Amino acid sequence: MNSSSGKGSMSTASSSAAWKAGDAVPEQFPAGLRVLVVDDDQTCLMILEKMLRTCLYEVTKCNRAEIALSMLRENKNGFDIVISDVHMPDMDGFKLLEHIGLEMDLPVIMMSADDGKHVVMKGVTHGACDYLIKPVRMEALKNIWQHVVRKWKDEWKDFEQSGSVEEGDRQQKQSEDADYSSSANEGNWKSSKKRKDDEDEAEERDDTSTLKKPRVVWSVELHQQFVAAVNQLGIDKAVPKKILELMNVPGLTRENVASHLQKYRLYLKRLSGVSQHQSNPNNSFISPEEAAFGPLSSLNGLDLQTLAATGQLPAQSLATLQAAGLGRSTAKSSIPMPLVDQRNIFSFENPKLRFGEGQQQHMNNNKQINLFHGIPTTMEPKQLASLHHTAQSIGNINMQVTSHGAQSFQNNSLLMPMAQPQSRGQVLNNSTVGHAPTLPSSMGQPILSNGVAVNVSPRNGIPENIRAPGYNPVSQTSSILNFPMNTASELPGNSFTLGSTPGISGLTSKGAFQEDVNSEMKGLGEFLSSYDTFNDLNQHKPQNWEIQYVGMTYDASQHSNSLQDNLDLMQSVLVQQGFSSGQVNGQNRSAAVVRKAMFSAGDSTEHVNAQNVNQHLNSLVENTIRVKSERVADASAANLFPNHFGQEDLMSALLKQEGILPAENEFDFDGYSMDDIQE
Amino acid sequence: MEKNPMRRQLAIMRQALFDQGYLDEQFIQLEELQDDANPNFVEEVVTSYYRDSARLILKIEQALERKPFDFNKLDGYMHQFKGSSSSIGAKKVKAESTLFREHCNSGNGEGCVRAFQQLKQEYATLKKKLEAYFQLARQAGPMETACRPK
Numbered sequence: 105m106n107s108s109s110g111k112g113s114m115s116t117a118s119s120s121a122a123w124k125a126g127d128a129v130p131e132q133f134p135a136g137l138r139v140l141v142v143d144d145d146q147t148c149l150m151i152l153e154k155m156l157r158t159c160l161y162e163v164t165k166c167n168r169a170e171i172a173l174s175m176l177r178e179n180k181n182g183f184d185i186v187i188s189d190v191h192m193p194d195m196d197g198f199k200l201l202e203h204i205g206l207e208m209d210l211p212v213i214m215m216s217a218d219d220g221k222h223v224v225m226k227g228v229t230h231g232a233c234d235y236l237i238k239p240v241r242m243e244a245l246k247n248i249w250q251h252v253v254r255k256w257k258d259e260w261k262d263f264e265q266s267g268s269v270e271e272g273d274r275q276q277k278q279s280e281d282a283d284y285s286s287s288a289n290e291g292n293w294k295s296s297k298k299r300k301d302d303e304d305e306a307e308e309r310d311d312t313s314t315l316k317k318p319r320v321v322w323s324v325e326l327h328q329q330f331v332a333a334v335n336q337l338g339i340d341k342a343v344p345k346k347i348l349e350l351m352n353v354p355g356l357t358r359e360n361v362a363s364h365l366q367k368y369r370l371y372l373k374r375l376s377g378v379s380q381h382q383s384n385p386n387n388s389f390i391s392p393e394e395a396a397f398g399p400l401s402s403l404n405g406l407d408l409q410t411l412a413a414t415g416q417l418p419a420q421s422l423a424t425l426q427a428a429g430l431g432r433s434t435a436k437s438s439i440p441m442p443l444v445d446q447r448n449i450f451s452f453e454n455p456k457l458r459f460g461e462g463q464q465q466h467m468n469n470n471k472q473i474n475l476f477h478g479i480p481t482t483m484e485p486k487q488l489a490s491l492h493h494t495a496q497s498i499g500n501i502n503m504q505v506t507s508h509g510a511q512s513f514q515n516n517s518l519l520m521p522m523a524q525p526q527s528r529g530q531v532l533n534n535s536t537v538g539h540a541p542t543l544p545s546s547m548g549q550p551i552l553s554n555g556v557a558v559n560v561s562p563r564n565g566i567p568e569n570i571r572a573p574g575y576n577p578v579s580q581t582s583s584i585l586n587f588p589m590n591t592a593s594e595l596p597g598n599s600f601t602l603g604s605t606p607g608i609s610g611l612t613s614k615g616a617f618q619e620d621v622n623s624e625m626k627g628l629g630e631f632l633s634s635y636d637t638f639n640d641l642n643q644h645k646p647q648n649w650e651i652q653y654v655g656m657t658y659d660a661s662q663h664s665n666s667l668q669d670n671l672d673l674m675q676s677v678l679v680q681q682g683f684s685s686g687q688v689n690g691q692n693r694s695a696a697v698v699r700k701a702m703f704s705a706g707d708s709t710e711h712v713n714a715q716n717v718n719q720h721l722n723s724l725v726e727n728t729i730r731v732k733s734e735r736v737a738d739a740s741a742a743n744l745f746p747n748h749f750g751q752e753d754l755m756s757a758l759l760k761q762e763g764i765l766p767a768e769n770e771f772d773f774d775g776y777s778m779d780d781i782q783e
Numbered sequence: 784m785e786k787n788p789m790r791r792q793l794a795i796m797r798q799a800l801f802d803q804g805y806l807d808e809q810f811i812q813l814e815e816l817q818d819d820a821n822p823n824f825v826e827e828v829v830t831s832y833y834r835d836s837a838r839l840i841l842k843i844e845q846a847l848e849r850k851p852f853d854f855n856k857l858d859g860y861m862h863q864f865k866g867s868s869s870s871i872g873a874k875k876v877k878a879e880s881t882l883f884r885e886h887c888n889s890g891n892g893e894g895c896v897r898a899f900q901q902l903k904q905e906y907a908t909l910k911k912k913l914e915a916y917f918q919l920a921r922q923a924g925p926m927e928t929a930c931r932p933k
Contacts, residue, residue: 147832154816217866239809239869
């Protein structure tokens with residue numbers, strides 16, 4: 105902890121982050137801890153407020169859960185901990201708990217006059233970090249700060265731990281950490297870490313183990329072992345115990361396997377119907393990204409890092425990530441995993457995976473990539489590289505967004521659809537990109553068809569880039585994600601073509617851009633557009649988007665100026681997606697159009713997904729951008745998902761993306777299930 | 784012991800409330816929160832309690848007039864009421880709430896009605912006693928610091 109962060113910093117959002125890192129707590133701590141108390145009982149609220157003030161905490165009281173939630177959303181880093189009653193008229197306390205966990209990843213303490221075991225257990229499984237029985241005594245409140253510190257420490261530890269997993273990333277991480285330590289990133293990092301940690305804790309809680317188990321990093325290798333074991337047993341008969349035995353990994357517990365299996369199952373469900381794409385890991389593109397991802401991944405969680413590090417995330421990795429992402433979310437609460445978490449996880453992971461995937465895809469299926477109209481399937485890295493310089497920021501985002509493109513990540517850097525954001529409109533291109541022609545098209549198409557003129561003008565005109573960053577089909581496989589894995593670390597993780605989000609998936613077909621580097625860029629643009637649409641849908645608060653796209657904004661904003669350029673277009677699109685509506689709107693007019701189209705095209709569910717996806721994307725973008733988004737201090741991953749997306753949506757979104765990616769995924773998906781792509 | 788007769792009287796009154804089981808430890812928690820910044824904190828809280836809980840009492844009364852009884856709803860109201868009452872340390876009222884909830888759980892409509900009558904009585908009694916207490920406290924001036932019941 106930095107002793108420098110004293111009381112003053114405590115009140116600031118970054119304060120916690122600041123001293124989170126270290127072990128020493130500022131002298132003044134826990135004074136100044138920002139607590140949000142939610143209880144419909146005015147009397148209790150009055151008492152609690154007084155008690156907390158006496159503990160020298162900064163108290164904000166709220167008697168309506170909805171208001172509390174909007175308060176938290178508006179001010180993502182405005183609170184350190186939340187105390188909420190279980191029984192409230194407008195919203196169940198556990199529901200609020202989930203929302204907070206998903207979106208903000210803050211520690212939440214539940215309280216109730218009910219001390220029945222069942223209720224307390226519910227609190228535990230939903231991810232509450234503590235449960236107080238009413239009437240609450242002062243002594244009980246005095247120590248609530250421990251939960252805040254614990255979360256930070258865990259996040260920090262995870263962060264570092266994940267870093268250690270990837271040696272290559274270590275250095276990167278260090279620098280990233282430094283970045284994160286900066287106030288700008290603190291919020292984000294903290295949130296993401298918190299989120300991660302919270303999920304992890306939740307996971308552990310779910311496992312009903314009282315001890316805090318060391319976080320297990322599901323590295324690619326480990327995941328491969330896991331998948332091998334599952335396949336050997338047969339997915340239906342694969343039980344954690346047997347898997348554990350088959351894997352024979354020392355230190356791995358049944359609970360670890362169980363939660364991972366849960367995620368994996370969800371992942372598979374999503375992939376079902378998605379054609380499997382072969383993708384060859386392509387490290388070349390990923391490397392630069394890795395660095396970028398490294399830090400990001402850690403944010404997300406372990407898996408991402410792993411993936412990031414490896415650069416080439418094979419399909420498996422992707423799955424792992426997803427699983428991890430999924431798992432995390434589930435761990436959080438029995439209820440659909442907080443989207444936030446998921447999103448974040450996926451976002452990181454996806455980008456990574458996509459990255460690897462994409463790359464692989466790229467390499468492998470160059471020929472396939474010709475799905476795009478005339479888009480040169482073989483996106484040369486250089487092409488992409490150029491693209492992604494500009495699009496980098498965008499690309500990253502796209503990557504993420506177009507998780508579909510994950511596979512095409514290989515080209516990520518190259519694929520930066522960003523280059524042609526607008527023109528890509530052809531989300532369809534994505535389809536071409538992916539090895540699964542059907543997929544990309546479906547991926548991209550749906551989106552485009554929805555409203556956006558998907559084909560508006562292949563590639564160019566469609567400002568909307570509905571195309572989802574589909575990278576150039578180059579990645580062969582669904583490189584929908586084609587996020588140009590900008591070498592510039594920007595892409596890190598961006599490669600996820602958000603395609604995963606159902607609504608977005610269409611967009612993410614990003615692969616569509618495949619035509620050429622530009623295409624890719626376009627894809628990104630499309631992606632961005634798709635994001636934008638989601639944005640529209642989501643009504644994301646500017647802040648959310650801003651945060652998310654912070655990275656994007658950096659690059660995007662710069663590029664956004666020249667909307668004309670495809671790249672810019674893409675970026676702007678991306679930007680739109682991630683950037684605050686204000687920013688984005690200005691720049692991506694076209695994108696907005698696309699997006700809007702997309703939205704309209706999609707049904708409400710789509711939108712929701714889109715939103716989720718956006719959220720996810722945002723977070724993804726965020727993550728990748730994080731590196732760049734110093735500014736976005738608030739961009740905490742948590743903020744990325746302003747909306748609470750159902751886990752399903754998120755998952756589907758992610759998975760969709762994943763599924764789209766052609767690759768050697770072990771997951772055998774056969775192609776994108778267009779279902780998700782719904783219009 | 785307070786030298787001031789009024790204060791002494793106040794202390795006696797207060798002690799009686801504890802001894803007779805009207806108030807419990809939680810009330811002392813409230814007293815401990817009272818300070819110079821909030822010199823009438825306890826009274827404010829109790830006032831707020833009686834204001835909010837009156838609404839709940841009314842709701843329960845109305846629910847008890849509709850037959851058959853919706854025990855879930857009744858239990859819900861009582862749960863809320865209990866939480867509120869316990870937060871100010873209303874010991875007897877809290878006990879009656881618990882009894883009421885037990886009857887709800889066992890579907891004992893009669894028991895609920897009886898328990899509710901008892902509850903209302905305790906609720907009213909406590910209110911009167913506390914009102915008298917606070918009135919004296921205002922007259923007596925700053926109270927001695929909270930001390931645990933013997």
